[in-house]
């Protein structure tokens with residue numbers, strides 16, 4: 001005998017109290033502790049299923065006022081999913097098959113009650129599996145929902161982060177512009193030079209396919225690469241006559257002065273070093289350290305070309321603006337000698353494509 005030793009809420013749909021007692025006896029014999037209610041019509045069955053959660057419905061096939069099909073219909077109407085086992089004195093195979101098609105889980109002859117408890121045990125087990133599947137499904141949905149929320153939150157944070165970066169960038173741009181203005185007020189005829197040279201440098205970097213960090217570095221350094229000119233006397237910067245060797249040396253000091261001013265500034269880019277190198281040339285003929293080729297940062301090589309081109313096509317105190325073709329000829333002539341070849345190629349290309357300062 002199987003010992004279940006478990007409480008079982010069983011709804012018995014049967015017009016016979018005697019048959020219901022037999023069912024209870026059979027359940028108790030098999031170790032169940034049945035908590036049961038007997039109903040025998042649609043009204044009492046509806047009331048019973050609304051008031052209590054039942055583990056199983058044991059339903060007589062035919063009753064004077066009710067039958068198994070009607071009982072299954074009540075459960076469907078009430079949207080309640082409980083396994084139903086049909087019990088009958090006699091039942092034909094066709095009727096049994098109909099019952100199963102309608103939704104019953106099994107049918108048992110009342111003269112063969114030994115099949116009842118194994119059938120109940122099987123249905124309870126199936127219900128337990130269904131319950132666990134539902135639980136797993138709802139846990140899966142909860143995890144998916146949580147993931148969805150995390151993604152939404154992350155996207156929100158990313159948007160906020162981008163907005164913060166953008167406003168910081170604008171603030172930095174504004175500060176840089178102030179620096180540029182201060183530098184440019186000391187050197188007539190150069191208004192807008194750094195901004196135009198920086199725009200050209202950025203366009204070259206873009207054409208060369210440099211990464212975003214390098215391009216941003218060029219943009220930032222572009223605003224301050226001549227900051228060292230603050231340490232050069234204004235009368236030298238604005239002098240329209242020929243400069244003496246000492247004056248030229250003082251002007252050349254601006255790369256180093258700029259480096260000194262920026263070397264302790266915390267930055268995501270090597271700003272101080274880019275500034276330090278912006279007058280170096282590929283063949284080592286530049287200043288202040290005569291760096292060569294790969295010793296020179298790419299950012300500085302780009303700024304070197306854009307600075308030269310922009311200076312040539314702008315009016316200076318000591319000469320008128322030169323033609324674009326003259327400027328391009330100058331950098332092409334010195335491609336790979338003074339200037340990085342790839343930088344020159346990109347610069348020439350974007351001018352040939354129609355860019356103007």
Ligand SMILES: [Fe+2]
Nearest residue numbers: 225226278279
């Ligand atoms: Fe410079």
